[in-house]
Every structure is written in C-alpha cells, then in structure tokens.
Amino acid sequence: MIKQVRFNIKQRVVDELVHRIESGLLADGHLLPGEDQLAQELGVGHSTLRAALAELERRKYIAKRTEGGAIVTYDGITLDQHNGWTQALASTGARIHTELLRLQAIERPDLAHQFGLSQFITLERRRRRDDGTAISLERSLMPATGGLEGLPRVGLIDDSLTITLAAYGFVGDRGDQWIGAEPLNEEDALLLGRPAGTVFLRALRTTYDRNGRFMELVESWLDPLHFRMYHSFGTPS
Structure with a gap:
C-alpha cells in the first residue's frame, strides 16, 4: 500500500511537469529550477522528485540534468x-x-x-x-x-x-x-x-x-x- 501511494505521488509530479513543459510554462532549452525549489513547489521529497525526473528523462521530456549548471x-x-x-x-x-x-x-x-x-x-x-x-x-x-x-x-x-x-x-x-x-x-x-x-x-x-x-x-x-x-x-x- 505504501509503495502504491509513493507511485501515485511520483506520477502526480510527472504529470504536473509534463503539463508545464507541454503548455510552455517550462520553455524548451531552459534549465529546470533546482531540486530544492521544485520539491518545495510540488510538495514532495527529493527522492520522489528524482524518481519523477528520471521518468521524464526516460520519456525524452528532459534531455539532461545536472546540479552544476551549464x-x-x-x-x-x-x-x-x-x-x-x-x-x-x-x-x-x-x-x-x-x-x-x-x-x-x-x-x-x-x-x-x-x-x-x-x-x-x-x-x-x-x-x-x-x-x-x-x-x-x-x-x-x-x-x-x-x-x-x-x-x-x-x-x-x-x-x-x-x-x-x-x-x-x-x-x-x-x-x-x-x-x-x-x-x-x-x-x-x-x-x-x-x-x-x-x-x-x-x-x-x-x-x-x-x-x-x-x-x-x-x-x-x-x-x-x-x-x-x-x-x-x-x-x-
């Protein structure tokens, strides 16, 4: 049950970020906000956020991510x-x-x-x-x-x-x-x-x-x- 809840939270984060990308709120070619900011905005922990970002990368919504910037x-x-x-x-x-x-x-x-x-x-x-x-x-x-x-x-x-x-x-x-x-x-x-x-x-x-x-x-x-x-x-x- 706990695993299912965690999956649902991750999926909610994935769906929200996909919506932002497809609607243009996150413009193509721009860096995503930092993990701390995103986690706070979405109300989730860092582990859930990282799992969601890995899913977005697998689905080619984001190409790369780095803490160090460009x-x-x-x-x-x-x-x-x-x-x-x-x-x-x-x-x-x-x-x-x-x-x-x-x-x-x-x-x-x-x-x-x-x-x-x-x-x-x-x-x-x-x-x-x-x-x-x-x-x-x-x-x-x-x-x-x-x-x-x-x-x-x-x-x-x-x-x-x-x-x-x-x-x-x-x-x-x-x-x-x-x-x-x-x-x-x-x-x-x-x-x-x-x-x-x-x-x-x-x-x-x-x-x-x-x-x-x-x-x-x-x-x-x-x-x-x-x-x-x-x-x-x-x-x-």
Whole structure:
C-alpha cells in the first residue's frame, strides 16, 4: 500500500511537469529550477522528485540534468571558468583579444528592490579573434561597495574580473543562469559587427557570495559558431 501511494505521488509530479513543459510554462532549452525549489513547489521529497525526473528523462521530456549548471565550451574545448573567461580562453590556446569598452559607476534605482542597493559598477567587454571577428560581448553589474567602488579608478587585477572580485572578498557561492538563443538588437549588433537580428546565445547569470551578498549580474552574448553549452549528469561508472 505504501509503495502504491509513493507511485501515485511520483506520477502526480510527472504529470504536473509534463503539463508545464507541454503548455510552455517550462520553455524548451531552459534549465529546470533546482531540486530544492521544485520539491518545495510540488510538495514532495527529493527522492520522489528524482524518481519523477528520471521518468521524464526516460520519456525524452528532459534531455539532461545536472546540479552544476551549464559548462561552456569554446570550439569544443571545455572552459574552466574558476578564474574567469579571459584566463579560461587563454588556457585553450585560442588567440582571443579582450577589449574593455566601459568600466564606470552607475545608478540603477530600478534594481534596489531586487538587490538592496542602487549604486553599481558596470563593466562592458568585447572579445575578438585574431582575424578581428568579435565572438562575445559581456556586460557585468557589481555592487559599488566593499572597495569595488574604486574599480573605475584602479582597474581590474590581471584583466580578470573573477580574480578582482575575489581580491575584494567576493567569492561566488550560489546563483542561477538562464541560457537561450536571441536576436541581436541594433546596439549589440553594431558592437559585434553583425547585422541586427543575428541570433546569438544569450546567458544571464546572477551570482551571490558565501555571505549571501549580491556580487554580480552578467549578461553575455556568445557567437554560436564557437560557443556551446555542455551538461554532464549522473555518476561515472
């Protein structure tokens, strides 16, 4: 009887997630919410949720699932992003040149409710191949606190935002990332040297540090001819 009840609960979760996927509430190509969030939303335990997700994977409703999120590859080479994209790209041997387009303090009162502050540092960078082709555009927003307010004056350490943030005590611990394919608007197309409407990968990532402080909101536009998103899942045998 207990086994039958557990089966019914799992089936309810499967049916609910299938409904969300087929109705478009969970868009194709987007990461599912984390297990904690899904389990809370659906009112079930983690073991029941995992059994339901395994059933969805078997039925091809979801392709892959991972706790670590997306791993980015460049020309098929996995990028180790622990020290930031600049160093990760350099470690592949790719000859990529990073251009700093903007580093300045700005006010964003519209984000005060979300992050608890309205003073930010914004960083805009573009990356090019040796032939001059732009392959990515990145815009980062960081809190103008904890010493980061001086970044426009002193600049980045080793041209790495990740290393710079760590030097000021901001070490990423948790967050979320959305990845999709979207057309470039006129401004971004001009910066990337593409016609407006060209489809690029767009990654939007929010990161919080070990103390729960907001540390970075970054939007990246990536040339899909070179960048891919890779997921691994399960336990190697």
